[in-house]
Amino acid sequence: MTTALTVLAPGPLTTVQDAGRPGLAALGVGRSGACDRASYALANRLVGNEVGAAALEVTLGGLALRAERDVVVALAGARCPGAPHDAVVALRAGEELRLGPPEAGLRTYVAVRGGVDVPAVLGSRSTDVLSGLGPAALRAGDALAAGPAPSRFPDVDVAPVPEPAAGDVVVRVLPGPRRDWFTGAAWAALTTGAYAVTSESNRVGVRLEGAALERARDGELPSEGMVRGALQVPPSGEPVLFLADHPVTGGYPVIGCVVDADVDRCAQLRPGQRLLLRPAR
Amino acid sequence: MRVLPCGTSGLLVELDALDDVLALYAALEDDPPAGVLDLVPAARTLLLHLDPEAGDAAAVEAAVRGARTRRGVRGTRAGGDLVEVPVVYDGEDLEEIGELTGWGADGVVERHTAQEWTVAFCGFAPGFGYLVADGDEEWQVPRRSSPRTRVPAGSVALAGEFTGVYPRESPGGWQLLGRTDLPVFDLDRDPPALLVPGARVRFTAVRAGS
Numbered sequence: 001m002t003t004a005l006t007v008l009a010p011g012p013l014t015t016v017q018d019a020g021r022p023g024l025a026a027l028g029v030g031r032s033g034a035c036d037r038a039s040y041a042l043a044n045r046l047v048g049n050e051v052g053a054a055a056l057e058v059t060l061g062g063l064a065l066r067a068e069r070d071v072v073v074a075l076a077g078a079r080c081p082g083a084p085h086d087a088v089v090a091l092r093a094g095e096e097l098r099l100g101p102p103e104a105g106l107r108t109y110v111a112v113r114g115g116v117d118v119p120a121v122l123g124s125r126s127t128d129v130l131s132g133l134g135p136a137a138l139r140a141g142d143a144l145a146a147g148p149a150p151s152r153f154p155d156v157d158v159a160p161v162p163e164p165a166a167g168d169v170v171v172r173v174l175p176g177p178r179r180d181w182f183t184g185a186a187w188a189a190l191t192t193g194a195y196a197v198t199s200e201s202n203r204v205g206v207r208l209e210g211a212a213l214e215r216a217r218d219g220e221l222p223s224e225g226m227v228r229g230a231l232q233v234p235p236s237g238e239p240v241l242f243l244a245d246h247p248v249t250g251g252y253p254v255i256g257c258v259v260d261a262d263v264d265r266c267a268q269l270r271p272g273q274r275l276l277l278r279p280a281r
Numbered sequence: 282m283r284v285l286p287c288g289t290s291g292l293l294v295e296l297d298a299l300d301d302v303l304a305l306y307a308a309l310e311d312d313p314p315a316g317v318l319d320l321v322p323a324a325r326t327l328l329l330h331l332d333p334e335a336g337d338a339a340a341v342e343a344a345v346r347g348a349r350t351r352r353g354v355r356g357t358r359a360g361g362d363l364v365e366v367p368v369v370y371d372g373e374d375l376e377e378i379g380e381l382t383g384w385g386a387d388g389v390v391e392r393h394t395a396q397e398w399t400v401a402f403c404g405f406a407p408g409f410g411y412l413v414a415d416g417d418e419e420w421q422v423p424r425r426s427s428p429r430t431r432v433p434a435g436s437v438a439l440a441g442e443f444t445g446v447y448p449r450e451s452p453g454g455w456q457l458l459g460r461t462d463l464p465v466f467d468l469d470r471d472p473p474a475l476l477v478p479g480a481r482v483r484f485t486a487v488r489a490g491s
Contacts, residue, residue, distance in 0.1 A: 025321040025330065026306070027474040028403030028410075121468060131407050132449075177285035177293040223404055223411075225321030225328025227291040249323050249404035257288025260333040 003068045004112060004146035010138040011062020011099065015127035015203075016116050017109075017244075018054040024122060025225070025248050032128035035203055035244045035267035036107050039077035042161060043111035046074035046088050048154040053115030053147070054125035056138070058108040060270075061101040063138075065110075067091035071146060072113035072154070078105025078164050078268060086161060088154050105164025105268040113154075114146035129203045130245040164268035168194065171262035172280035176230060178221065178253030186213040190231070190239070190256060191279050199271040203245040205232075206269055212237025213255060223249040229258040229266075231277070241275075243267055284342055292329045292338060294345055299401050299413060302327050303479055304350040314344035322402040322478050324411070363397070364480055366446065367487040368437050372457035374425070378439060381422055390486055392418050393458065398444060398482040403474060408448040408466025410476030420444070428454035435460045437484070444484075446476065 007014075017040060020033025034040030034057055044053050056063065061080040071091050079085045081100035091097060099108060118125050118135045127134040138144075173191060195210035213233050226232065226246050231239040234252045241258060243266070258266060259280050269275060283295040296302050306322040309329070313320070316337060319330035329345070331338060370390045372378075379386035396416035403410050414420050422439040429452065432438070436447040438455035447453060448466035465475045476482065 022318045022330070025319040025328075026310075026403060026478050027408060027472060028405065029407045029473075031319070031330075122473065133407060174288055175286055177287050177295075179286075222324035222326075223402075224293065224323045224326040225291075225330075227287055227328070227330065229288050229290065247404070248321060249402070254287075257286075257291070260288060260290040 002145065003143040004071050004114075005065045005144040006068055007138050007140055007142040007144065008064035008066055008096065009062060009140055010142075011058055011060060013059040014063050014138040015057050015129075016054050016118055016135050016138075017057040017126045018124055019052040020126050020244065021122050021124040021133075028248055029122060029133065030128060030131060030245060030248050031228075032124065032126040032131075032134065032245050034109065034126075036077055036109070036264040038264045039107070040109045040111075042086070043074050043076040043109040044115075046076065046086070046154060047072050047111045047113040048150055048152045049111055049113065049115055050150055053111065054118065055112070055116060056110040058099055058110060059106060061099040061108065063108075063110070064096060064098045066096045067093055068143075069093045073097065074111050075099075075108055076111075076161070077108045078102035080108050102164075104166035106270050107267060112144075112146045114149045117145040117147045128245050130247060164265065166273075168274045168276055169265055169269060170276045170278055171265060172259040173231070173256040173277040174259060174280050176254035176256040177224070179255055181215055181217055181221075181253040182233070182255050183214045183216045186215075186255065189213065191277055194274045194276050195239070197269045197271050197273045197275060201269070201271060203243055205243050205246060206241040206266055206275070208239050208241060208275060210238065213239060221251055221253050223251045226250045226254070227257060229260055229263040230254045231256045231258070241266055282346065284345065287328065289338075290331050290333045292331065292341060292345070294327045294329070296325060296327070299324060301350075303399075303401070305345070305348060306478060308348040308350045309345070312348075314341045316341055323404065324401065362480070364475060364482045366437070366461050366463050366482055366484050368394075368459045368461050368484050369489045370459040370486055371489065372437065372459045374456035375458055378422055378456050378458065389458070392416075393444070394484050394486050398484070400476045400478050400480045400482065401443070402478050403476070406448055406451055408474040408476065409445055410465070410474070410478075410480075411443045411445055412476065412482055413442055414444075415481075422456055424454040425456060428452055432457070433460065435462060437461055
């Protein structure tokens, strides 16, 4: 396999991601996959890739790549200075692509025409940081291959889409399966106040800091299945919003669930940013 | 059966007992309703992951309520084969488990090997099965008050009403009974997990090095 791209620098964290491993939860294997699915899909569409082709998920920029042959790439998600955004870019052999730190948003997707070709694990090329499945995070010096170019040609040059917000982010929340384990005051605090995103956040979840949510009942919950977007409340009372690499099952009650269409925007939250959860109508 | 809300991409079905979970899981796995991406059986619940674009949650709920379940599915899944797990019973917590249960270390091993176990569900890590006893013995062992930062792969352990085998080295709060060389999760096998929901398991005592 010939090298398409060499990693000169990976930035704080760059992983390979695709649509994940749905269908294996009963074996204890979570879905994983791109955290911001819409931005990932957009980057792939820009280079004409098949749905589900593997791309790079770059956290807080910093990625530097060198083309070893002519390649076509596209970036979507958080806009990184120094790199063309939401547009198709042809890199000549020897040319470099350097992503500066984004001013807003957290995750940038770099799609390569043909898809990033690394060995699939259980049908997916995604790195699951919780279970350890999938390829290791990128390191300087890694050689990346690309798959054969798809028959489809890119059908859009530039995609005007809303970019991740820098200020407060408002998303819709629905009562979760264990809403009744919490007081009415807890639900009111959750859906009227603001929560700050902490630096403990990762692909597993966004850890939130704010009003502690009071339980209406004691007792332990038998472990149960968890969804992306679930707001799980550990004993501290401060919720964790689950993202792509969330555990398959969990033993703390889920007070609410962010509407699926809004979870992508949560995956772009940076530490210090505020999240406002408001009841879905 | 109680169907609990779980956002726009899930339905959480709460049932009375583990056998009901296994029965519903078996029925839905054989005949999954349209729009269901994944099923997650657990101790008292079955979670359905829905495709928010393809799924009609009301139709899925109707299909769940109308699912034709049959009783007694324990041990009938996974080809009905009995999985034998050879164990060296030399775990660091064996003496303490003997005291906690009042059975003594030998009594714990005797009971652990005398009956069959059923994999109720998987979680915590890929291939980590939660096994429940099929016999009448009352297994209730508390977790360790402070979890270990490193539990070796192959550790056979107890917590609550469950026994399990750690598929790989990880942190863990379960009480350690012993260890097995049997790989319970192997990416080169299909399916990679040996202990899948519904499978029957028997533990056998072996000597170290055998």
